[in-house]
Amino acid sequence: MKQLVAVVATLLIAPTGLWAQSEGPTNTQTLVMVDSKAASPPAITDVMLKVNGHQESLTGWSPVPSNGVQIAILIDDGLRESVGRELNSLRAFVNNLPEGTQIFVGYMRNGTVYSAQPFTTDHAAAAAHFRLPAGMAGISASPYFCLSEFVKHWPSNSGQPGARFVLMLTNGTDPYNGSTSILNQDSPNVQAAVTDAQRAGVSVSSIYFGDAGFRGGRASFSGQSYLTQVADGTGGRAYYEGTGNPVSIAPYLGQFQHSISETFVASFIANASGNKLVEVKADTKLHGVKLHAPSEVRPGNLELPTSN
DSSP states (O other): OOEEEEEEOOOBOOSTTOOOOOSEEEEEEOEEEEEEOSSSOOOGGGOEEEETTEEEOOSEEEEOOGGGEEEEEEEETTBOGGGGGGHHHHHHHHHTSOTTOEEEEEEEETTEEEOSSOSBSOHHHHHTTOOOOOOOTTTTSOHHHHHHHHHHTOOOTTOSOOEEEEEEEEOOOOGGGOOOOTTOOOOHHHHHHHHHHHHHTEEEEEEEOOBSSSOSHHHHHHHHHHHHHHHHHHTOOEEOOSSSOOSOSHHHHHHHHHHHHTOEEEEEEEEEOTTOOEEEEEEOOSTTEEEEOOSEEOTTOBOSOTTO
16 A cells, blocks of 8 residues: 655635735645655655646745644534444544644534534543434535535634644535436535635545445445545545445544654745635656645645744
């Protein structure tokens, strides 16, 4: 299995929900994951970044400290109770996070995210909040409504901003986009969630797991297709490809944790124009290394304190 290295470029995040930006050249950052067979991640000179089709030089590249990371685990409350066998894996994942990493556990229900605690560095306390989902068909409304709402109102009571990661555990189906037919895979709700996450500078990964509502091969295809679209658009990863539930989510949690532990900050200059996003594409000529960046970012985003 290829080594996953997440590379995060630092972004100036305005106060939650306030996405107005100035005009002209602006310090900006973007999230990039590196899928690498190499023993070490690329150096700053190895990374090429295009912004709106034009080559831009990176102005910074440094590791993200564990106390500069925020991870939100969002669980679909419509999942079947069979997900209960995964609760210990989720607890182990949270308890094994590096000291200082902030964690949030929330449940996606009725178009929003419910949680019993804010972001915290008390991993044991956060792990205690994992519970069985309600398992009622349709209770999550749409995971993409929930994701949009969450990233637009990212909890601000955690203090210092950090590199923002979301891990969704969901079947990924959008019940408000009608049929799960292969001919109906263009959901405006999914695209809105991608855009909202891009504006907020959030890398969204996911693990597919079936629920009590939509079932079968078409539903699995539809859900995983949407989850891949979100991951590709935000620089995250979509884990699992199959028609049923994974035997265990523990390996995917391990891959996700490894990618975060190998996160870096890169900075560049982007030209702000109104509230428009800019297209970005990261690449490298290193053999056996593939970079995954969000397709668009908001000029002026900053994920870590300016001292970095």
